[in-house]
Amino acid sequence: MKRNHRPLTLWLLACLTVISVGLVVPWIWWQSQAPVLLNIMIIDKTNANAPSPGYKGLVWLLNQQKIVQKTGERYVYDENEDEVNLLEHASPITKKLPDEVTETDLIYLASSKTNAAPPVSFRTKKVEEPAGLTVYDALKIREAASRGVAVVAEYSTQSLWTSDNVREQLHPILGLKSSGWRGKYISNLQSRVQVPEQVRMDYERIAGQDWPYSGKGILLVHDDGRVIVLRGGKDVQTAEIKLSFTEKGRQWSGIQQEFQYTSWFDVVVPDSPETILARYKTSLTQEGRQKLVNAGIPGDFPAILRNDGEYQSYYMTGSFGEMEHYSFWRRIKGWDVIREWLTPNRKEIPDMFYWKVYVPVMKQILKDIQAEEHVWP
Numbered sequence: 001m002k003r004n005h006r007p008l009t010l011w012l013l014a015c016l017t018v019i020s021v022g023l024v025v026p027w028i029w030w031q032s033q034a035p036v037l038l039n040i041m042i043i044d045k046t047n048a049n050a051p052s053p054g055y056k057g058l059v060w061l062l063n064q065q066k067i068v069q070k071t072g073e074r075y076v077y078d079e080n081e082d083e084v085n086l087l088e089h090a091s092p093i094t095k096k097l098p099d100e101v102t103e104t105d106l107i108y109l110a111s112s113k114t115n116a117a118p119p120v121s122f123r124t125k126k127v128e129e130p131a132g133l134t135v136y137d138a139l140k141i142r143e144a145a146s147r148g149v150a151v152v153a154e155y156s157t158q159s160l161w162t163s164d165n166v167r168e169q170l171h172p173i174l175g176l177k178s179s180g181w182r183g184k185y186i187s188n189l190q191s192r193v194q195v196p197e198q199v200r201m202d203y204e205r206i207a208g209q210d211w212p213y214s215g216k217g218i219l220l221v222h223d224d225g226r227v228i229v230l231r232g233g234k235d236v237q238t239a240e241i242k243l244s245f246t247e248k249g250r251q252w253s254g255i256q257q258e259f260q261y262t263s264w265f266d267v268v269v270p271d272s273p274e275t276i277l278a279r280y281k282t283s284l285t286q287e288g289r290q291k292l293v294n295a296g297i298p299g300d301f302p303a304i305l306r307n308d309g310e311y312q313s314y315y316m317t318g319s320f321g322e323m324e325h326y327s328f329w330r331r332i333k334g335w336d337v338i339r340e341w342l343t344p345n346r347k348e349i350p351d352m353f354y355w356k357v358y359v360p361v362m363k364q365i366l367k368d369i370q371a372e373e374h375v376w377p
């Protein structure tokens with residue numbers, strides 16, 4: 001007896017039709033929407049040998065949101081091309097600031113990919129190929145910020161501030177001061193992969209003893225080589241670090257969840273607690289708090305700050321914008337929201353912080369900037 005495969009064929013055709021419509025309609029919707037005109041200057045002053053540029057995730061988002069330059073040219077990232085060729089494209093990704101920063105809506109200070117390499121102290125960085133913001137760069141950025149240009153800076157860009165004069169120019173813009181410390185959750189303090197060799201060497205040189213730590217903990221490293229370890233179960237109850245938005249931050253971003261954070265972050269001191277939109281939560285014990293006090297480390301770890309006083313700026317103290325793969329699906333309307341929904345809130349998921357924190361935060365920043373009306377002389 002012959003089987004009737006017609007119902008199965010019809011079912012498959014119906015599924016394919018639904019999937020096709022589900023992809024084609026959002027694509028047509030994206031194609032039909034008018035582009036948003038914003039002039040964004042992306043400044044990449046990282047070392048030429050950095051594993052990958054920090055602006056990849058930003059450029060994907062700009063393309064997905066159909067944000068283009070006011071000349072109509074789109075922002076470009078092509079991971080198949082080297083950085084020299086990339087800088088020849090029309091997109092304003094630069095290592096050298098022009099003499100006049102005009103008709104710019106946003107200056108974005110990008111950092112290199114940070115998960116692949118530990119933070120490096122200033123004394124060791126000087127032997128590498130020159131990188132970093134010069135006093136000239138800082139003066140031009142501050143001049144633009146004083147004229148209403150918004151500034152966004154990422155984690156580790158402070159390591160590119162090559163002198164005290166640079167810091168003096170940029171600290172007021174960002175509304176913060178650097179403590180010199182950086183932190184990271186470590187699941188195995190004996191791991192030579194998770195704990196950089198330079199950190200071990202600095203600790204053993206200063207302490208005069210072998211590296212004694214094991215188990216989970218929070219590693220704190222200063223630019224001058226000092227090392228503090230908050231031990232899991234002793235200095236911190238669980239050693240986990242969670243990013244949590246403040247009430248002001250939840251209203252601003254719409255993000256209600258907390259997220260476990262496992263990468264490096266800067267420890268900064270804001271000029272005002274009102275600028276904090278999100279902070280890192282740790283389960284410090286009394287012993288752990290005293291250890292921070294003794295080392296002069298601030299007990300509050302801001303994660304995202306917004307300065308909207310004399311200058312308009314945003315600082316992300318963690319590496320939220322790292323994107324593993326430059327997704328093809330940028331020309332699908334709503335794909336950013338779909339990915340945010342579909343990405344589980346689990347620390348081991350690649351790009352979790354990108355989709356659930358960086359994308360909605362940057363969308364709100366870009367929305368705020370679009371609401372500003374710049375009149376250039």
